[in-house]
Amino acid sequence: MQVGNKSYRTQSDIPADVPVFPLSGALLLPGAQLPLNIFEPRYLAMLDDALSSNRIIGVIQPALDEKASGQSPVADLCSIGCLGRITSFSETGDGRYVVSLSGICRFRVIEELGKGRKPYRVCRISPFLGDLDTSGDNGAEVDRQALLDSFKAYLEANNLEADWASVERASTETLVNSLSMMSPYGPAEKQALLEADDLKTRAETLIAITEIALARDSDENGHVLQ
Structure with a gap:
């Protein structure tokens, strides 16, 4: 490193x-x-x-x-x-x-x-x-598309925008870690992201947390997120 x-x-x-x-x-x-x-x-x-x-x-x-x-x-x-x-x-x-x-x-x-x-x-x-050891986990096993879909759904639900050109250019490792650090979630969720065993697990954890947040918000707003 x-x-x-x-x-x-x-x-x-x-x-x-x-x-x-x-x-x-x-x-x-x-x-x-x-x-x-x-x-x-x-x-x-x-x-x-x-x-x-x-x-x-x-x-x-x-x-x-x-x-x-x-x-x-x-x-x-x-x-x-x-x-x-x-x-x-x-x-x-x-x-x-x-x-x-x-x-x-x-x-x-x-x-x-x-x-x-x-x-x-x-x-x-x-x-x-x-x-x-930076030669090992480069994010090859991460479902990048699922991560991007989750990120996009969160942005749309909260009327936010992103520089998609920069997002697409970012390496998978940078994408996973940047989204984890920037995510607006609480201390318990941030600790779970930190303690994830590898990049794939961190990405899956972030997707799961985001889906829970979206489902909760949709319930509070009285409609179902498609």
Whole structure:
């Protein structure tokens, strides 16, 4: 996996401990990009530290089960997130950072470290090393037409438009991951898309979620979607 100016190919290329940015409803996938607007002091500190070291942070959602955190004021985290490398960075002049994270690989949280030692959270992780091999899953098994049909139906149901020339030119991998990240679905759906075993499964999951959303909307509007 080549991300910016850095190659990530083996376990040794991935840090064991990473700062994490809990974001509900956010999705970063390997090979994709996620723009972030950073303004909270603790996350400004996190970005400063990351920029001075390996430029890696983990994007992860707070635990989906609200009861998971118990009486703790700090929410638990989902078990799986995605590592990103800071590949674009600018200061706004009003105390914010605007950055672009490029996805490296997914990771599983082993444990959270040193609560209170840093203003932000740090986790020990186990990376999904299969995500680093870009020679394998290129989307050949994805039903691209079914995905496009689902996307088109969603756009039509919501009176939206798309640049179809760009959509048709996009590789299947780019299409699946971009639509997954851009999709307006909730945290549980975004987590399911992140945890999909492969590109084919992610595409099928996205189609299923979209069909459920369309069916729900048609029921609420009192008509059946054809």
